[in-house]
Amino acid sequence: MKKISLLIIALFLLAPSLMAASVAADAQASDGQTIKSYEGNITEKQTISIDLLSLFGPAPGYFSAEAVKFKAPKANWRINKVRLYGWDGYNGSVESIPDERIFSIEIRDKDLNLLYKFADSQLPYSNFARNATGLYPFIVNMPEVPVSDEFYVCFYDRGAIAIACEFVEDISKNSYIYIEGGDQLVPLQPAVIRKSENESTPINWIMEVFGS
Numbered sequence: 253m254k255k256i257s258l259l260i261i262a263l264f265l266l267a268p269s270l271m272a273a274s275v276a277a278d279a280q281a282s283d284g285q286t287i288k289s290y291e292g293n294i295t296e297k298q299t300i301s302i303d304l305l306s307l308f309g310p311a312p313g314y315f316s317a318e319a320v321k322f323k324a325p326k327a328n329w330r331i332n333k334v335r336l337y338g339w340d341g342y343n344g345s346v347e348s349i350p351d352e353r354i355f356s357i358e359i360r361d362k363d364l365n366l367l368y369k370f371a372d373s374q375l376p377y378s379n380f381a382r383n384a385t386g387l388y389p390f391i392v393n394m395p396e397v398p399v400s401d402e403f404y405v406c407f408y409d410r411g412a413i414a415i416a417c418e419f420v421e422d423i424s425k426n427s428y429i430y431i432e433g434g435d436q437l438v439p440l441q442p443a444v445i446r447k448s449e450n451e452s453t454p455i456n457w458i459m460e461v462f463g464s
Contacts, residue, residue: 284332284464289320289426289457290418294337299418299458301339301387302445304429305411312431317358317406318415319430319440320459324403330396331359333462334405337416339387342380349380353412357392362402364430364439368394374412387416405461406430416458417443424456 290297305313334357340350356371370392375381377390390413409415417427427443444452 284462285325287322287461289459297418299416301414301416303409303411303414315432317408317430318457319404319406319428320457321402321404321426322461324399327400328398329463330398331394331461331463332396333391333393335389335391335460337387337389337458338413340378340413344385350378355410355412356408358406359397360404368397417455420454420456423454427457
């Protein structure tokens, strides 16, 4: 527990040096509807990148996900893409070329029942593959997953990709840390960076969902 607290404090202290003045805009767009986890223009946001495996260690980091709650625009709305913004550590040097790791994405309904699960190597989505040395958008295609009402997108980074987030004033109403197989009464934790035992800073995961 002490190790986790120290890691979180270290991350908070390093956060200003990890800030990006903007996030690169993806030229690829979707013809369907888009719902976002954030407000405003993504290119104007100050963001940092976090991966839960580095933050928490193999356990529980491997079983924890950056989770965002969305509201479907209509009943039986069909998700076809999820876009996140991330960084795999590539800084342009040969030494920073990432090793192959596996990440996964889950779509869950409002009661957290699993609707769809996707897993793949991060290499095709990596910054190295696109010759990008900072936060960059990557899209994961979905096979028309139907959702209604509220639903969750859960991203398990597993140390492969650090995901963009923004600092917010109050606890986010849609950003969580989901613990797979955890206490079923409290499987969701607020998305925060803890500065100390008694103080934390709320964050909001940067994520977009496309559908029709």
